[in-house]
Amino acid sequence: MKVKRIFAPDMRQAMRRVRDEIGADAVIISNHRVAGGVEVVAAKEEDYEMAQAELKRSQKKTRPAPSPVSSQDDALAAELRRAKMRIAEARRKAEQPQPEVSQVVNRQIDTEEDEDLRFILQSLKTRQEEQARKEHDHEPFIPDDLWSDQPKHQPREEADDLVKTMQQEIHQLRKLMEKQLHQPSYQSSLPVTPQSSYASYSPIQQRLNDLGLSSGLIRQLTASLESELSEEAAWKNVLSRFADSLPVVGEEYIARGGMIAFVGATGVGKTTTIGKLAARYVLQYGSSSLALVTTDCYRIAAHEQLKTFGRILDVPVRVVDENHNLDEVLLSLRGKRLVLIDTAGMNAGDPEGIQQKQMLASVSVRLKKLLVLSCSSQRQLIEKAWSNYQELDLSACVLTKLDESGSLGDALTLAIEKRLPVAYITDGQKIPDDLIVAQRQDLVSRAVVAAQTSGASDSNYDDTNPIFRAG
Known part of the structure; x- marks a missing residue:
């Protein structure tokens, strides 16, 4: 077999x-x-x-x-004993007090599993019925050792009664088995999957879902939580894990100097972010060591906003075009301590987008790349931006438009899953005020408050706890 x-x-x-x-x-x-x-x-x-x-x-x-009579007698006696034992065991289980449905939190049977178990039970029932019909076709024999005070050969009527009694008991056993199949006590006795250990934390998982985190990240954050924790203690534990898992730069990125290119989709705020960083740098270090560069020659007057920033801050602005390629422009600015490069937002599959990525990858100077992500974008757009630019060896990311977003979960999920450090966040149009160095606890607090403000779950958050406040 x-x-x-x-x-x-x-x-x-x-x-x-x-x-x-x-x-x-x-x-x-x-x-x-x-x-x-x-x-x-x-x-x-x-x-x-x-x-x-x-x-x-x-x-x-x-x-x-064995002789035909004794063999069939032994089989009948054995079957009767087994039937009585199964009925007694089934009755004992059925008489035990059943827990309330609301208390069975580790229920492992869903509709598909019910169908599997019903398939097994129906198969067993069919084989038992066929076996019963085969046995019923033969003339029954009464075992000699069932009742010592009975004669060796009983009348035909008594034998028929005994067979009927056995069939009734077997039928009753089947009914008890079917009843137990649909009882919570039977379902809870089945093997428990690892995921069922989180059943008591479903409110915690719902809170994380309200933050906009992905299901995979939620499972990661709620893994191996201590069962004895209260809901609020478990919530704080999960938020602490959330903060620890966030990759951040944690310091003023432009203070390091160098040449930094900002890449991302159209409209995510690359130019405005560069203006804020340039203004912050000028206030701290002056304008003499700063230069701005734009590669966006595809949109009409695309570089005018950056030139306006240059005039206000008194810093040079260079434009990359058909007469001046990016490598030549950057080599001419090697004397500057910080060079901020604005790029065109394009689909990476377009010819212009492919050309721009090749241009950024082929420069002879060391170039850092920051991916700019708008928190108001849908998850698919955020993931697409990562997919378009990941081959450029991204150094970090900037999260923009926090003031326009009802959720930070999509962007933070990407940062954690792709291990892409967050350098800055922006939450308004003021230059240079609405730009902040990213910190773990601050990001988590903002994510919680954003979910609360959007009305995702008004009763789940506590404004009096410092970890729930933004800033």
Whole structure:
């Protein structure tokens, strides 16, 4: 017999593998819990029946053949004893007090799993009914050792009554099994998956979902939470994990100097961010060591805003065009301590976008690249921006338009999952005031307050706790 031993984290996955690997006619030989999940032993029904028949034939060869009367008597007595034991066990379980449905928090059976279990039960019921019909076709014999005070050969009517009694008890056993299948106590006794250990933290997961975090990040943050923690203690624990997982630069990025290119989609605030950083730098270090560069020659008057910043701050502004390539412009500005480069926002698949990426990648000077992401953009746009520019070896990112966004979760999820440090955040149009060096606790606080302000879950947040305040 071809027996398949299948290991899986839970019964649902085990049954799916049995059905996929063996087929719908599979017979479950045994199942029990093991470290890390469940073990199911299964085989095809035809193989199982052939193996059973072969076993019976081999047993007949190795032992004396019993008389027909005694063999059938023994089988009937054994079946009766087994039926009585199963009925007693089923009744004992049914009489035990059942927990309230609301208390069963680790329920592991969903609609698909119910169908799998019903499939097993129906298969067992069908085989039992066929076996009962086969036994009913033969003339019954009464075991000699059931009642010592009865004569050896009972009348035909008493034998029929005994068979009917057995059939009624077996039918009652089946009904009890079907009833137990749909009881919470039966479902909660099934193997528990790792995910079920988070069932008591569903309010915590809902709060994180309200922040706009991805499901994968939520599972990561709620993994291995201590079960004895209260909801508020668990919430603070999760927020602390959230803050620890955020990659940030943590210091004034432009203070290091160098040549920094700002890349990103159109309209995310690259030019305005450069203006804020340039104004901040001039206030601290003066204008003599700063220069601005723009590669955006595709839009009409695209470089005029940057030139306006240059005139106000008294810093030179260079334009990259068909007469002056980027490498030549940057080499001419090697004497400047800080060079901020504004780029055109384009689709990376467009010819102009491909040309611009090649230009940024081919310069002979050391160039740092910051990805500018708008927090008001949808998750798909944020992920697309990362996909378009990741090949440029991005150094960090800038999160803009926090004042226009109802959620920071999408941008923070990307920063964590892609390990892209956050250098700055911007939350307004004022230059240079509305630009802040990114800090972990501040980002988490802003994410919580943004979710609260948008009305995601008004009752879940506590304004009196410092960790929930923005800034």
